Amino acid sequence: MRPWIGLSLMLEDDFRNAAAPLFAEGIVDVVEWSFDTGWGRVIPEWADALLDHYGEEGRLLGHGVHYSAFSARWEERQARWLEQLAAEVSRRRYVHVSEHYGFMTAAPFTRGAPLPVPRGEASRAVGRDRLRRMRAVLARGKSGACPIGLENLALAWNGDEALAHGMFLDEVLEREEDFIVLDVHNLYCQIENFDLDPDALLGRYPVSRVREIHVSGGSFLPAWPEAPDDTVRCDTHDDAVPEPVFELLARALARFPDVRAVILERLGGTFRTPADAEGFGRDYLRVKAVVEDARAGGQEGSGDG
Amino acid sequence: MADHDDEALARFQSALLLLLQEDLPEAAVRDRLDRDPEFEPYRAEVRAMDPRALGIAARVVKRWARRAPKH
Numbered sequence: 001m002r003p004w005i006g007l008s009l010m011l012e013d014d015f016r017n018a019a020a021p022l023f024a025e026g027i028v029d030v031v032e033w034s035f036d037t038g039w040g041r042v043i044p045e046w047a048d049a050l051l052d053h054y055g056e057e058g059r060l061l062g063h064g065v066h067y068s069a070f071s072a073r074w075e076e077r078q079a080r081w082l083e084q085l086a087a088e089v090s091r092r093r094y095v096h097v098s099e100h101y102g103f104m105t106a107a108p109f110t111r112g113a114p115l116p117v118p119r120g121e122a123s124r125a126v127g128r129d130r131l132r133r134m135r136a137v138l139a140r141g142k143s144g145a146c147p148i149g150l151e152n153l154a155l156a157w158n159g160d161e162a163l164a165h166g167m168f169l170d171e172v173l174e175r176e177e178d179f180i181v182l183d184v185h186n187l188y189c190q191i192e193n194f195d196l197d198p199d200a201l202l203g204r205y206p207v208s209r210v211r212e213i214h215v216s217g218g219s220f221l222p223a224w225p226e227a228p229d230d231t232v233r234c235d236t237h238d239d240a241v242p243e244p245v246f247e248l249l250a251r252a253l254a255r256f257p258d259v260r261a262v263i264l265e266r267l268g269g270t271f272r273t274p275a276d277a278e279g280f281g282r283d284y285l286r287v288k289a290v291v292e293d294a295r296a297g298g299q300e301g302s303g304d305g
Numbered sequence: 306m307a308d309h310d311d312e313a314l315a316r317f318q319s320a321l322l323l324l325l326q327e328d329l330p331e332a333a334v335r336d337r338l339d340r341d342p343e344f345e346p347y348r349a350e351v352r353a354m355d356p357r358a359l360g361i362a363a364r365v366v367k368r369w370a371r372r373a374p375k376h
Binding site: 071072073103104105106107108109110111112113115117118122123125126155156157158159160161193194221222223224226227230232234 | 311312313314315317318319321322323326330331347350353354355356357358359360361362363364365366368369370371372373
């Protein structure tokens with residue numbers, strides 16, 4: 001079955017201009033919306049209309065950014081996040097909803113970026129508890145008890161830990177319908193930074209759990225300011241998709257038969273020139289070609305998580 | 306629904322974010338990781354942290370971490 005191919009929606013005008021030809025051509029099967037990046041912001045009319053359209057068509061995926069499902073101490077901030085999630089899923093129907101592996105907040109911080117957690121029973125129990133709380137909210141919304149996913153991180157504390165992320169996510173996801181969002185650029189970061197074998201890394205992810213794939217670009221940045229020449233690959237989502245990531249996408253599609261959606265991501269505000277926008281269109285067509293080649297003859301996916 | 310909090314893990318997470326946000330050089334970060342008692346329950350994991358991974362973690366924490374207003 002051919003997975004849906006789609007875009008992660010951004011609200012900025014440069015993203016809108018870059019994505020418009022793809023929507024106009026009718027080749028965006030599905031939209032992923034990081035709904036919590038829109039909370040408290042004015043959603044432009046064009047974006048609201050797109051979200052309504054894809055929601056009504058049953059082709060809208062939800063992707064949280066700020067919940068922090070592995071923060072060990074339950075935070076009032078997370079309770080408010082769930083209240084806003086309840087409002088979100090009472091308005092729109094999502095095929096499934098995902099969040100990220102890792103913790104981004106702990107006292108005294110209320111915002112951050114996800115870091116990997118120690119992979120012991122404490123972290124497993126916290127992650128399961130936070131997903132149960134999400135599930136209880138989702139069950140009361142238009143989406144019902146839809147599947148919940150967790151996305152792999154680019155950052156790992158070392159190579160062995162990178163190789164263990166997939167199995168740890170499998171242990172946290174309790175229900176058969178829950179799934180892993182496999183970001184192949186995040187895998188590329190780990191392959192580059194820890195000199196890992198791509199197939200060995202892919203092989204550590206449970207085959208039946210991987211049901212969505214993210215594709216993006218990134219950049220090489222100095223790990224430490226005092227050593228500017230010692231760079232590390234980072235998931236900055238601010239550039240074109242590099243060739244090794246397309247190759248990883250093809251390998252992942254060959255390995256994971258239950259992938260229902262492949263999403264191209266690029267942050268709004270990062271299209272610096274008209275050539276960037278054209279490159280984004282080419283990246284999308286390349287993703288489409290890789291998917292179609294991998295699933296030659298297959299019918300379009302149901303995308304039901 | 307039963308709350309599930311883990312105090313040792315919570316203290317570890319807070320200590321790690323506070324440390325990484327300090328804009329310290331690599332050697333100072335490693336020294337604090339080795340000596341701060343909040344990291345003791347996870348000593349093996351901390352010792353196994355790759356230096357470059359620590360650097361990137363420090364970079365993203367400094368870029369994105371925000372404290373609650375009362376702090």
